[in-house]
Amino acid sequence: MQIKIRAFARFSDLFGTASIIEVPEGSTVISVLRTVAADDEEKMKAIFTEEGQVRQHIIIVVNRSRIEHDDLMVHILGQDDELALLPPVAGG
């Protein structure tokens, strides 16, 4: 199935602003994040700690809803879902 990946601010410098990727049906958010970072050590370090956890400061959004880090391993994505990677916000 196809998933749209979006990235913002400094993450867009690393991952691009938007892309479409192909992932297996039933993929979880964390498995898609691993796929997105798989080809590049810098991308992997930007998302994951050495222990393989998603860094706490990263905000993960699926279809415009924020996903708690505790749910990244269980939240299953569907065809045409949008997964966004957000660094800590700095507005105002």
Place this chain on the structure above:
Amino acid sequence: MIGITTDPIEIGPAIDAARTWNTGAIVSFVGTVREDDGVTEMEVEAYHDLAIPDLELIAADVSARYGLNYLHIVHRTGRLQVGETILLIVCSAAHRREAFVACEEILERIKERVPIWKRVFREGRGEWAPGHRE
């Protein structure tokens, strides 16, 4: 108005609009681009699909809790020069306490939650500003 714009933000009309018959106090916050150690420009980026609903939620919540008569929140995106307005918040209420407290709460919640980022430029080189929680 609650929203995001790429146009220069006008302050006067928003304050004029806040002068409702039942208003005794109008409080505004104007966030501007500061020349910090050679900053010449700032680029502001937003995830609009999430930022606008976030701003609307903050506005509705704060308006209801403080009984605001009028509320205007506009955040700018795009390239801004030193001195330009990044964010305008205008609150009006019957009494000053609610207007002051509401304005501050809105600002702090925007800084903490709304998906907006800034990149500052010095000598032509851009650097993303550290975010909340960094």
